[in-house]
Amino acid sequence: MPKIQWLHSLPQEQEWTMTENLSTQLEKYLPKPVLALTKIAGREASELGLVLYIVGGVVRDLFLGRANFDFDLVVEGDAISLARRLAKDSQAKLTTHPRFGTAKLNYPGFSLDLATARSETYSKPGALPIVKPGKLKNDLLRRDFSINAMALCLTPHRFGELIDPYNGKDDLDNKLIRILHPNSFIDDATRILRAIRYEQRLGFKIEADTEKLLRRDVAMLDTISGDRIRHELELILKEDKPELVLWRVGELNVLHQLHPSLKGNGWLSKKFEQARKADIRASLPTLYLCLFIYNLNDKQNEGFVSRLNFPKNPTQATRHTLQLKVQLHKLANPQLKPSDLYQSLHGYTTTAIQANSLASESPIASQHLQLYLTKLRYTKTLLSGEDLKRMGIPAGPQIGEILNALHKARLNGEIKTRKEEENFVRRQKQSG
Ligand code: ATP
Ligand code: MG
Numbered sequence: 001m002p003k004i005q006w007l008h009s010l011p012q013e014q015e016w017t018m019t020e021n022l023s024t025q026l027e028k029y030l031p032k033p034v035l036a037l038t039k040i041a042g043r044e045a046s047e048l049g050l051v052l053y054i055v056g057g058v059v060r061d062l063f064l065g066r067a068n069f070d071f072d073l074v075v076e077g078d079a080i081s082l083a084r085r086l087a088k089d090s091q092a093k094l095t096t097h098p099r100f101g102t103a104k105l106n107y108p109g110f111s112l113d114l115a116t117a118r119s120e121t122y123s124k125p126g127a128l129p130i131v132k133p134g135k136l137k138n139d140l141l142r143r144d145f146s147i148n149a150m151a152l153c154l155t156p157h158r159f160g161e162l163i164d165p166y167n168g169k170d171d172l173d174n175k176l177i178r179i180l181h182p183n184s185f186i187d188d189a190t191r192i193l194r195a196i197r198y199e200q201r202l203g204f205k206i207e208a209d210t211e212k213l214l215r216r217d218v219a220m221l222d223t224i225s226g227d228r229i230r231h232e233l234e235l236i237l238k239e240d241k242p243e244l245v246l247w248r249v250g251e252l253n254v255l256h257q258l259h260p261s262l263k264g265n266g267w268l269s270k271k272f273e274q275a276r277k278a279d280i281r282a283s284l285p286t287l288y289l290c291l292f293i294y295n296l297n298d299k300q301n302e303g304f305v306s307r308l309n310f311p312k313n314p315t316q317a318t319r320h321t322l323q324l325k326v327q328l329h330k331l332a333n334p335q336l337k338p339s340d341l342y343q344s345l346h347g348y349t350t351t352a353i354q355a356n357s358l359a360s361e362s363p364i365a366s367q368h369l370q371l372y373l374t375k376l377r378y379t380k381t382l383l384s385g386e387d388l389k390r391m392g393i394p395a396g397p398q399i400g401e402i403l404n405a406l407h408k409a410r411l412n413g414e415i416k417t418r419k420e421e422e423n424f425v426r427r428q429k430q431s432g
Contacts, residue, residue, distance in 0.1 A: 020169065022152055023160025025062045034069070034110060037090075041073065041112070042154030044085055050077035053136055053151040053163065060147045063172050064202070071112045074139055074151065079103055079116040086114075101133065118142070122187040126223025129187075137165060144191045145198065146171045146178045171207070178207040185217035189224050192217065192254055193232040200244040214252060221257045226309035229258065233308065237285035237292075243272040246292065259304040261296050268292065271358050278358065282351040286314050290321040290355035298322050320352030325359070331369065332362040338376055339408040345372045381406045382418045383425065391425055402428050 026035060038054065045052035052075045061068035075082055080096050083103030087094035092105040092112075101116035119138035120129035129142070136151060143149040146166040153161040162169070171178050177199050185191055192214055199206050206214060221229065236245045243264075249255050250264030271291045280287060293301050301322055305315045324345075331344065345353060350373065357369035383406065385399050393399055406424055409415045415424055 020162045020164075021160045022059075022062060022162055026152070026160050029062055029065070029067075031069075031110075033107070034071070037107070037112070038071075038154055039156075039159070040089070041082075041086055042159060043156050044089070045075055045077075045082055046155050048077070048082060048085070050075050050082060051136070052082070052154045054154060055136075055139070055151040056143070056148050059150040059152055059162075060168070060172065062152075063169065069110045071110070073112055073114045073154075074117050074136060075114065076117045076136055079114040083114045100131070115139075124223075125186045125220055126189060126225075136163065140165060141180060143180065144184070144188075144194055146176075146180060147198070149180060175202070175204040176207040177204050177210060179210050179213065182213055185213055186220050189217060189220035190228055190232050192221060193229070193236065193249070196248050196252065196254070197232075197236055197239065197245050200241070200248055201239055211252075214254075218252070218254055218257055221254070226307050230308040230310060233258075233289075234285065237288045241272075242288055243269040259296070259300060259307070261300045262292065262304070263295060274358050275354075278354065280354050282349075282354055286317050286351045287354050287358075289314055290317055290351055291359060293318050294321065294325065294355065294359050296322070317349050317351040317355075320348045321355045324348055324352050324356045328356060328360055328362065328365050331365040332360075334364050336368060338371065338411040338413070341368050341372050342376050342379075342408075342411050345369070346377065350377075376411055379407070379411050381410055381421060383421045388425060391422070391429070393425070393429060 026038070030038065042052050052073055054071065055074045056072045058068045058071055073079075079101055080098060080103050083094055083096065083105055086092065087105055090105075090107070092107050094103060094105055096103045101118065103114045105112045105114065116133050117136050117139040118131045119134035120131055120142040122129050140149040140151060140163070146168040148168070149164075149166045150168040151163040153159065153163065166178075166180055177195050179185065179191065179195070195206050195210065195214060198204065236242050236249075239245055246255070246264035246268060248264070249258075250262075255262045255264050268291065271294075272288060275284065275287050275291065293304060296304065298319070301318055305318055310318070327344065331341070353369050353373055357366045357373070360366045360369070381403060383403075385403060388399050388402060389395060393402060402425060405428065406415070406421060409424060410421075415421055
């Protein structure tokens with residue numbers, strides 16, 4: 001265990017020296033209506049005898065000058081009654097979660113999350129915490145990293161006052177990700193993935209003692225449910241450059257905890273970059289996921305998707321990706337006709353085809369996959385079954401057979417116009 005001074009107990013209130021006031025930043029960075037609302041909220045809380053704070057990511061991002069309209073407010077007192085009062089005086093739509101003491105106010109274009117300040121204790125590693133109403137300082141202690149454990153007061157005469165008991169501001173200045181106590185990763189090992197995500201997003205460094213503890217506690221990820229790990233992976237895949245996060249997840253020996261065969265190597269970086277540049281119509285995070293599992297076999301992938309409890313659609317995309325991967329050599333044949341390609345590829349999800357087009361070593365296979373994605377999958381016959389009936393083809397299997405033949409001829413560019421389709425049908429009618 002590293003020898004460091006940890007904050008086992010919280011500093012006394014008077015030790016929280018007010019180092020900075022961020023009212024100027026608030027005035028500068030918050031959109032006018034949001035600024036006005038925070039002022040109203042602070043005043044109304046104050047009228048109820050409560051103290052209201054902005055906490056978490058938005059404070060960090062104010063210092064960094066990064067846009068973040070994900071407003072988390074914490075009140076020492078009942079958040080729900082404050083939220084009700086705010087909703088009554090404005091256009092906001094209110095949702096409350098009495099079990100958690102939280103409320104959400106939805107305004108046109110943005111939302112405010114309001115929570116009762118709370119303390120948390122963990123009955124066992126990875127368990128959901130036991131929550132009790134508390135003071136702001138307890139609420140900040142339960143947070144993941146010092147840079148996310150700062151608050152700004154919204155009470156009128158203290159508007160913008162910084163509360164920073166864990167020196168998050170210093171860590172921001174020194175570009176460090178630091179946990180608040182040595183058991184942090186044991187209590188909640190999702191913080192391992194969160195630490196790496198912030199480190200790479202912000203170009204920071206995980207602080208040396210935090211890194212030692214992270215390495216020590218990697219196996220604690222086994223205590224976390226599939227849903228929670230998947231949520232963290234989804235957040236990683238929504239980053240601007242998820243490959244940086246996955247590379248570091250690999251370097252810190254965290255990746256093998258998700259699945260021993262996963263890799264966050266240079267290949268992945270190259271492919272993720274190409275994926276961003278490609279004109280994809282599918283969802284980028286799902287495409288990243290399919291590239292991420294690309295070097296697994298079917299059985300390994302099944303282990304991974306069931307551990308992380310992926311829902312049906314992404315699971316299907318990963319399965320199709322690997323099914324198509326083993327068929328790719330067939331698509332590297334330059335003699336293939338468009339109708340052959342269509343036959344081989346229809347039925348695969350678009351993302352699986354995209355992933356293989358990016359991953360394939362064969363330029364011909366990639367071109368074939370792109371031809372399917374950009375053209376062949378949209379190719380339709382102009383005539384319908386009804387048109388064929390009007391042309392005297394009897395209802396029955398022959399209609400389907402002719403439409404298939406028509407579609408094939410269209411794919412191969414043998415017929416282009418409606419007239420040519422009609423002539424094609426007449427010829428088939430005579431020969432049939
Ligand atoms: P982002 O820009 O990624 O949304 P954020 O700081 O807003 O960053 P959220 O995931 O939205 O992060 O969470 C809001 C706040 O809740 C965080 O700033 C942090 O203080 C706290 N938090 C979130 N997850 C955890 C966790 N697993 N353990 C402790 N605190 C957490
Ligand atoms: Mg957030």
